[in-house]
Amino acid sequence: MSLNQNPFSDPFADPSVRAAAAPSASANVNEDFNPFAQRNQSTQPAPTHQPALSGGATSAVHGDELFRRQEELERKAQELRRKEEELERRQRGTAPTGGATNGGAAPAAGGKPHNWPPLPAIIPIEPCFYQDIEVEIPVQFQKTVTIVYYVFLTYVLALFINVFASLFYALFGGGSIGVFFLAIIQFILFAPCSFLFWFRPVYKAFRNDSSFNFMVFFFVLFFHSIFTLVQTLGISQYACGWANALETFSKSVPVALLMLVCAVAFSVAFAGMVFALLKVHRLYRGAGFSIDKARQEFTNGVMNDRNVQAAAGVAARGAAGAAFQQAASGRF
Template identity: 70%
Template sequence: EPTSQQPPPSATGAGEHVEGFNPFAAQGRAGAVPTHQAVSGLGNPPAAMSDELFRKQEELERKAQELRMREEELNRRQHTLKIPAPNITQRPHNWPPLPSFIPIEPCFYQDIEVEIPVQFQKTVTVVYYVFLMYVLALCVNVIASLFYMIFAGGPVGQLLLAIIQLCLFSPCSFLFWFRPVYKAFRNDSSFNFMVFFFVLFFHSLFTLVQTLGVSSYACGWINTIETFSVSIPIALIMLISALCFTAALGGMVYALLRVHKLYRGSGFSIDKARQEFTNGVMADRNVQAAASAATTAAAGAAFQQAAQGRF
């Protein structure tokens, strides 16, 4: 019968569901939720990236600060060692301090508090005072020699010699023993220490002769004592000169001992001075050219003498 051959409605619906079933659609719907979750999870990386950027920015700022600190330290060392940095003007010369009406400009820049390290400033100041004391002794010696010549029958040659000593030894003392010790402490130079010791030692012996007043060489102790029997006022003036020379001599000896103590305690040596001389003076092109010219001239003269002797 037709009615018995029709499938039941539930079976028909089930068949339609079976025929319309797509197993991949379920997987697609099931995977839709994680897809939305993954998409929603993309909001976290920007926060992590911003933290990383902040850390990098802080690191860059820290490195920039370190570079600024190093630059300041380099500038400070250049200022201490007086190394000419680019685009920095040199300090104007301020020594000797001459009056403005004199048409001569100062020759050197000198500032102990600026150029000399703190631990050596007192020593350099002491040496500078010794230099000033010696110049004062030379000035007093000129005055005493003048009075000695006029009122006590002193020799004219002693006055002329006193004037020559004042004009010659004042700048030479500054250039050949004070300036070297100044540059030695400023630049940490062993060679300048050697120059200071060598020159000041022999200058101390010379000052000893001036202090004694041997052979009317200066107004020292010997001719001062002899003048007391001729004129006491003139002898007292000469006594001031002898005392000034004595103080200058004592200051020179003290300066030698004090600087030598610092020199030995700082690790300087003759080998270091020799190396500085080789790297500094002998490496100069002008010195090399002069040495080469002198060698060539000596070789040419020797060759000419040999040729003349042969023929």
């Protein structure tokens, strides 16, 4: 609208005003437009998805289980490494770098504390040997050595029962008192000798791969099994076996039953000895051992012993001195 136009004229007469007021121009305007809606929508925080409580608890339980299993595997791995290190030290013959002995027991040849026999602390006697089948014996022979050890324990148990059976046999079964004293002597003598002369050799044979110790085991256990058969039969006064136990039923049934228990124990020990002989012999033949190898090991072992070397040196010097004196006396 120009300046010289009449101010009292109709304002809608202006073409520009009519164009602005036309419906086509106002159609593009959003009547429902809310200028605060976008602001409220932008300021509202986005929803977050929280895990359910049950799911979180389950995850925690699984995590604790995995952690416990991992600790158990690590503990087993450490135990396995410890046994392997002890076995290597034993094979090399070196002492461990540290560690205290158990109960003040004297250390073994490889620096390990003696642990056999497992005597209680109230007895003022220390163990004499170190023995650990799981550490010193190869894995493929551990079961065999364990069986032989149980055979030895069964025989010791039979000797122990024989002491009480012989006592009651002498008192109430018509037996002589000498049977009881003989049972005590057998328990005191045969229990340690069985360990020293046939179990300990087979233990060292599998530990050191020694053919000589195998021979000692076969020789001693063969004759010991024959004597155990005599004890089992009970045909003499050496032990309470099947024969004298059956005879005692006519005099005292309780004593006869106790003697039968002793006879069963000797029978199990005898069967175990025969089984141990056969099983060890099968492994012995399969490993390629022989009498010549045992003889060679014995010779090398005797000649390498310091006491034998010292005795041989003294004998050689004495023989040389005697020969020199004889030659000198013959010259003059």
